[in-house]
Amino acid sequence: MVDGFKITGKRALNGVIPVSGAKNAALPILIGTLVEKGEYIIRNVPNLRDIRVLVKLLEDLGMTVEQINENDYKIINNGFRRNEASYEIVKKMRASFLVMGPMISNLNESVVSLPGGCAIGSRPVDLHIKGFEALGAEITQVHGYIHAKSDNLKGAEINLKFPSVGATENLMMAAVKVPGKTIIGNAAREPEIVDLGNFLIKMGAKITGLGTSSIEIEGVEELHACEYSVMPDRIEAGTYIIASIITDGELKVKDARLDDLGVFKSELEDMGIIFEYEDGNILKINGKLESLKPARIRTIPHPGFPTDMQPQMMLLLSLVNGTSELEETVFENRFMHVPEFNRMGTDISIRHGVAVVSGGLPLSGAEVMASDLRAGAALVLAGLAAEGTTVVNRVYHIDRGYDKLEEKLNKVGAKIERIKLDA
Ligand SMILES: CC(=O)N[C@H]1[C@@H](OP(=O)(O)OP(=O)(O)OC[C@H]2O[C@@H](n3ccc(=O)[nH]c3=O)[C@H](O)[C@@H]2O)O[C@H](CO)[C@@H](O)[C@@H]1O
Numbered sequence: 001m002v003d004g005f006k007i008t009g010k011r012a013l014n015g016v017i018p019v020s021g022a023k024n025a026a027l028p029i030l031i032g033t034l035v036e037k038g039e040y041i042i043r044n045v046p047n048l049r050d051i052r053v054l055v056k057l058l059e060d061l062g063m064t065v066e067q068i069n070e071n072d073y074k075i076i077n078n079g080f081r082r083n084e085a086s087y088e089i090v091k092k093m094r095a096s097f098l099v100m101g102p103m104i105s106n107l108n109e110s111v112v113s114l115p116g117g118c119a120i121g122s123r124p125v126d127l128h129i130k131g132f133e134a135l136g137a138e139i140t141q142v143h144g145y146i147h148a149k150s151d152n153l154k155g156a157e158i159n160l161k162f163p164s165v166g167a168t169e170n171l172m173m174a175a176v177k178v179p180g181k182t183i184i185g186n187a188a189r190e191p192e193i194v195d196l197g198n199f200l201i202k203m204g205a206k207i208t209g210l211g212t213s214s215i216e217i218e219g220v221e222e223l224h225a226c227e228y229s230v231m232p233d234r235i236e237a238g239t240y241i242i243a244s245i246i247t248d249g250e251l252k253v254k255d256a257r258l259d260d261l262g263v264f265k266s267e268l269e270d271m272g273i274i275f276e277y278e279d280g281n282i283l284k285i286n287g288k289l290e291s292l293k294p295a296r297i298r299t300i301p302h303p304g305f306p307t308d309m310q311p312q313m314m315l316l317l318s319l320v321n322g323t324s325e326l327e328e329t330v331f332e333n334r335f336m337h338v339p340e341f342n343r344m345g346t347d348i349s350i351r352h353g354v355a356v357v358s359g360g361l362p363l364s365g366a367e368v369m370a371s372d373l374r375a376g377a378a379l380v381l382a383g384l385a386a387e388g389t390t391v392v393n394r395v396y397h398i399d400r401g402y403d404k405l406e407e408k409l410n411k412v413g414a415k416i417e418r419i420k421l422d423a
């Protein structure tokens with residue numbers, strides 16, 4: 001049996017929904033505590049399945065992890081206990097592969113399992129590996145594991161073929177203690193990279209160019225532990241912004257930083273949404289679903305439209321009158337939600353990597369299946385907007401990345417019940 005959500009649709013949502021710490025910043029920052037010995041306090045960590053998996057991995061590598069209260073962790077790094085990150089843990093979460101950067105910088109030899117693909121794409125790690133090699137690591141691959149010898153690293157100029165978020169983060173963590181200057185060209189510019197970089201700078205790292213496509217790192221011999229608070233989750237915020245638009249009532253979102261969402265803000269404004277901040281950090285979202293215009297959007301790395309908002313955006317577009325188009329350019333297989341949406345009454349077809357959405361049809365509740373994290377979140381949104389009852393199966397995908405999703409939505413008027421279902 002697995003957990004599912006039973007959602008009663010068409011309820012008005014009112015009040016303020018809070019945004020938790022960002023999964024995609026908390027994961028690399030917690031992994032960043034492997035870079036140097038000491039006692040760290042990491043605050044605003046979301047309560048997620050992925051965080052629990054990572055804590056197991058950090059403990060397995062020798063760290064002492066104490067959850068001092070719901071969202072704050074103390075991590076004591078007294079050095080690595082072992083030099084291998086096993087498949088058993090890495091297979092559960094791709095971000096675990098980011099331990100390789102700190103391992104390479106601290107251990108002469110290390111072994112990390114290859115993460116494997118997932119529903120949205122094959123997701124290779126060749127760019128991470130090429131970068132480590134440029135820093136002087138000797139890499140071999142045996143039985144699904146990457147073995148690295150890294151006793152003689154030095155700064156290098158690395159040009160990424162694609163601005164990979166994970167490769168940029170892994171290479172930053174590998175390079176901060178490597179002698180000499182490392183330049184990461186065509187680096188990812190996502191806000192989570194900036195958050196990780198600021199954490200490393202707080203530890204004493206010398207990094208410039210964060211948020212640009214050229215990151216320069218001047219290696220230092222030693223860093224020090226620090227206290228750090230993780231940024232708010234921009235994808236969670238975007239998901240609740242869409243929840244607000246597609247439901248009746250006046251749902252506001254607390255700690256939604258629109259600037260972190262790249263062109264998401266201007267795309268919604270072009271469709272007819274007007275954003276307004278109240279009391280500094282409460283976002284009010286104005287605009288009637290019936291009067292919004294359709295859109296043509298393509299996902300591209302930040303500051304382009306975020307791929308992690310694509311399924312939720314598609315759901316919104318399916319409720320807007322007219323024909324919209326959504327092109328996915330970051331992951332080759334991120335349209336698994338389309339047949340599930342269509343089971344609920346949407347008219348979406350995929351032509352050459354572009355989803356063509358004939359919007360404005362009413363949704364009716366159905367039994368649907370989450371294939372991955374954001375597809376799952378988008379199906380919950382569909383359930384909120386649909387007539388009748390929707391049952392979303394396999395919500396373990398959603399639990400990976402949304403802190404208390406049903407609890408937060410129920411507090412503002414939704415009716416979502418966690419139930420047990422056959423997988
Ligand atoms: C934990 C985390 O932060 N996850 C985010 C991170 O994933 P992740 O770090 O895995 O995403 P990347 O930016 O690395 O991947 C983007 C694209 O590059 C390809 N690629 C990547 C690395 C590589 O070595 N070779 C290669 O070909 C991938 O297959 C994918 O098609 O950024 C993605 C893109 O914004 C987001 O959707 C994920 O939510």
Ligand SMILES: C=C(OP(=O)(O)O)C(=O)O
Pocket residue numbers: 024094095118308373374401
């Ligand atoms: C794809 C995502 O995450 P991950 O890289 O952890 O699979 C996501 O957050 O939407």
